[in-house]
Amino acid sequence: MLPEQIRAELEIRIAEADHPQELAVDVMLAFQEAAGYLSERALETAAAMLKMHSLEIEEIATFYTFIYREPVGRNVIHVCDSVICWLDGSESLMDYICRKLGIAPGQTTADGKFTLLPACCLGYCDRSPAMMINRKVYGHLSRDRIDDILARFEREEPA
């Protein structure tokens, strides 16, 4: 489930690390990169690679917003719900996206195109409210701007 070359590279880094645990996030992200999310089997494999208890991996995985323990859509929308964005109306924007896509936070659209999740601070407080899709952050959000951004994904579906 992990490309052999990536796995070999990780094994080398783990062997060289003073504390293999420090690579837990890197290993999890590699699995996620390969499969879209961190599956049960990936969790166990990661634990075995790092010589950690699988519960310890689960603890880290569930702590971080950007590690997905369930399958997600092709594009993951994270709407910032931290305090500055919240002051600037992130709740109503989240609500707008929900209605627009017809899903609740934590859900994936029927066509598998979008998954909607909250995120804590994205570091865009100076351009709040903000959201992140895949790895790109969008600030100064308004309903119109959200329409524009999502329309881009409708048109040019990234490979």
Place this chain on the structure above:
Amino acid sequence: MPKLIIDNLEIEVPEGTRVIEAAEKLGIYIPRFCFHHALGAVGACRVCAVKVLEGAVEGVQMSCMIDAQDGMKVSTTDPEAADFRRSVIEWLMLNHPHDCPVCDEGGHCLLQDLTVAGGHSIRRYEGGKRTYTDQYLGPLVQHEMNRCIQCYRCVRFYREYSGYNDLGVTGIAGRVYFGRLREGVLESPFAGNLIDICPTGVFTDKPSRYTGRRWDFERTPGVCIHCSLGCRTTVSARYRQVGRMEGRFSQRVNGDFICDRGRYGFYYADRPGRPRSGRISGQTVSVDQAVYEARDRLQRITEEHGPQAVGVIGSGRSSLQTQSAMVHLCRTTGWQGPVFRNTRITGAAADTAACALNPENAVSMRELETADAILAVGADPVNEAPVLALAMRQAQRAGAQITAIDPRPLEWPFDFEHLACRAEEIGEALASAAERLSDSRRPVVICGTEITDAGIVLQAADLVAGLRGSGKTAGLFCTLPQANSFGAALLDECNACAADLAARVEAGQIRALAVIESDLWHDFPDRPQLEKALEKLDLLVSVDFLDTPLFEKADIGIPSLTVFEAGGIYVNQEGRAQQVRPAHTGGLPITVTGAGDHPPRTFAPNVPGRDMPAAWVTAFCLAGQAPPETDAQMTAWMRYNFAVLSDLARMDADGVRLFAGGKTPIAHEATMPEKPEQCLELLLAAAVFGGEPMSDYSQCLRELAGLPAVWMDRADADRHGIAAGDRVGLGFENGEVSFVVRISDHMAPGVLVVYRHPDIDWQPRAGDTRYNIREDRIRRIEKA
């Protein structure tokens, strides 16, 4: 040492003391959820807020997070701090369910206490409460995550303090979840402590659900008798039966925690099959009748065949009262015994361990936690004396190097170096490992007595003496087979073992045996020899509170009282005599008299079933003497009649240390003969759950014993083409026994280890706790 003022009271405390602890020394209890003196501070709950009026950092501070400093002035009653604490409680209650009336923690809940203390009674927040799905965590611990207040005590205990990692904390912020990765039985044999340590009802006692609330119980300080450590417990009794057991703090013995065998081992005391009336030739009679009949018939045999024709067998699970009354019985009648151990080899090891201890080399478990190097010889604390493993872990966390010399596949919850060798090689390995202690200042040598012999115990004691001679504060810590094996060693006068008496029965010299609270049937290694001896007897008298097969076979059966009804003094493995008070008045439990319904509305002057005497009373009666009338008189009698017990007068809350002085331990044979060729050495070893006669009666613990298994070294298994999980049959002289195979990479090659299990019918087959099994008698029955 810093001197500070808390609430206008001055106190001087050692450097590094937290303000919350300094206040406690003044008698000021600052509220806390996450802080626990055994686990330290994390500052998670924010409820220990105080106001620092003068000091380096002024204002509202968490008293568990700041060190006491010179000149500091602290107020716990300042309105700002009190208001802060009140708010913390209010927000902890946002999500906490209002299920106190049906919660098993209700009545002994820290959150309940502090919510009342903080004055929070009206809910202002109108939002919903977050809820969780609970997990099945095994037969002992009930999970109810909705009640969690995120103090992290459970994971800190489970992971940091006790060293197991199958319980953890997942999620973040309002979703943190304390539990396992997947539902399943908690792996730690200390999991029951979660119940004590959780400040609210997330982890509650499962077997005792619906038996009573905290305020319903009579709560009595007790001492655990399920191994030789003598951990302190609190016994909760109701309606003439024990309902729940908790750990009780002891500065010297166990600290705060106990193991699950100790916590749940008490169910033998009130099980329906327990002997509660006398029995003569299978007929139920009154207790008095059985006692008089036994006395008369033993008397007759004495008159006909001489006093040498009667033997008395006791054990290390009896109280010091019973043991000394038995010695007195033999002194006055001239009967043989009492013998307190089964075989010479194990008896000699335990005796030697007790006699090797002196006021200089003895260390308590709390002192062991401060050791900087530990050498464990033929000891498996997790299985033989579980709480010792917790103490060793604390030493290891503080930097101690731990080395183990043992053939078994040790699985300890801390880092240690395992020198795996066969039991016969332990002495040699010990000699060469001794230099590992040369750089230490406070080394401790731990020595087991289950798989070792007296020679190894002496060698360990000599090593400690040598280390002390070179200026180190070295200590010796031996574990013993039973709770009061030390008392037996102190009192023993006859230098014999049960095997000796059995041989005399076979030779026709002994015609009657009085067996008092002995697990002979369970522990005597050579069952065929025992059965032959029992058949030959004219009279077998059994006095016990357990319905052992021996009690069933006895011509005369006399019930006795459990530690919960009779109390008693028990001497733990470091020679500490501890007094146990009765936890309830005794008599038939109301669950029995009422048969599940309301008890009968009859009025009688006596509690039904209270005519049973303690075993020591019976021993006096068998001697034809009147027993001392009260417990206090009995203790005085013991001090007067046994010089070695005279120090009992100095017994206080910490107990009193008794030492054997210059006593000579029972003689021991040479060590095991060399292993024959083409054989594997099969070793029967203690298990934390399973194999301890009393706790084996606890249904909830039997569930944890798993399947009977045999452990093999990987090389041995590979040679036989056996894989982990296979079912194999081991061919003994007297038949085959089947086991599931477990494979270890870190046990002694050439050794097979079987942990005691209630379902293994070992003794009739093997005839000893060690057995050389021919390699061609190992057969795979089923592949995994």
